[in-house]
Amino acid sequence: MTAVKEESGQEDPGDMPDRGGEGYVPSQRRIDRERYKRTRARRATSIAALSTLVTGVVLYLVVVSAPGWPRTRETFFNGQYAREAFPKVLEGLWLNVRLLLICGAAVLVLGMLIAVARTLRGPVFFPLRALAAAYTDFFRGLPLIINLMIVVLGVPALRLQGITVDPVLLGGTALTLTYSAYVAEVFRAGIESVHPSQRAAARSLGLTNRQALRHVVLPQAVRRQVPPLLNDLVSLQKDTGLVSIGGAVDAVRAADIIVGRSLNYTPYIVAGLVFVALTIPMTRFTDWVTARMDRQRAQGGTL
């Protein structure tokens, strides 16, 4: 059981958070129980710290005592190359971030439209449903790298008037096409996971199918889809690097250039760490948002 209401340190009854009672004085039983819980919480913390320390030391020793460690350290963890690569990688990362923001927004909108199109009822919508289904089938199946090559290299080869040849714009389009198909399926699964009784309740209030979807089903669906959506966004963030096949210089490509010149792999490590550093705040943020939504909704309950 989680200690939802872990008491603050003092034993003084006046500091108890329980303000509801008129002249309520905590019993000795409660005070003992809370002291016991605090002791246990302290013990748990120290055990966690100790086991983390031991794990860290063991991992360190295993890596450092490996026979190839001195050479590996030289080629992968070279401080001089790291310092040289870092600003270049950051410069390239700006392209990844912009692509992520623009493509991410486009993917969410397009994915939602496709998902809703697939759940529309009624015979009139058959062509729309079929089109949306065909789209997801095709773009989920088509390998992203092939999609990128067709769009980034194939479209300029057509020499059409008024169509851009900018590899970043074309690459972004290709990413959006593929990821919209993934995200549409995430949304569709979410919509279908909302219990039919919810739709029934909304429809019986006189809401149209569309209003029921908009006000009752989608809010519940989206809430459940936050973790898988984040998963796709993180994946998108890493795949933004693939636009470099058209010649654009992103974080990975920037590292690549230095590696090609120096034959030292440290810049890859730098680029990798920069990507990880970018995803962690995003994950924590969505965890925080969903936890807050849960708290607002649930009353009590310690399971």
Add this chain to the structure above:
Amino acid sequence: MSDIPDNSPTSSAVLRMESVRKTFGDTVVLRDVDLEVAPHTVTALIGASGSGKSTLLRCANLLEEIDDGAIWLDGEEITHPRTDQDAVRRRIGVVFQAYNLFPHMTVLENITLAPRRVHGVDRAEAERYARELLERLGLGAKAGEYPDRLSGGQQQRAAIVRALAVRPRLLLLDEITAALDPELVGEVLAVVRDLKGEGMTMVLATHEMGFARDVADQVCFLEGGVVLERGTAEQVFGDPQQERTRQFLRRIVEAGRL
């Protein structure tokens, strides 16, 4: 029995609560609640919505952590932080107002889940006992159905079977007829009456006053998280001592529910 009141946790009560206090934030939901449930008896908790009946049941099952006081099950304190809560819950059956059947399992799977996974009963024996209980509650034909395809009364009876399938020491019933229409209420209450006949110890929160009067050995009237009045059904319904109890019962009578 000596004539000294038995205050020790080793009394023969199945469930005993002492000075239980429960708060949600600044709201005190239960205040200094004492309760003693003797073996093979039925205790009815009555009172307006929000008086703390459901919270009291949830505390007894450790679904809510109490803030103060203590609870004993069969003489063993279950509110100690060292208590194995799963072991406690294994001995208590609960039936919820909204049935809470698992919609992705058939009725039979709902019922055999805990006997098989928690109590280690083998499949054949779990299913045999489940079918026997279903038969007795008139659901013999529904074993293979999914809950969403049953009527409310059938779902609630299935939920009772699920709670009984683990042969609990104590059964907690939380307004189990509140979501049912009057015709179906009868079939569910008949089941509870039968269980009393078999000696099952039960605590039930209910708005069915007529039923509480018939079946309960002990009636507790809750008001604002306090047990305001308690006694036998005849005492509480026939000769209530507190003005609030009289008011509550008068309103129930006016609403035609007693």
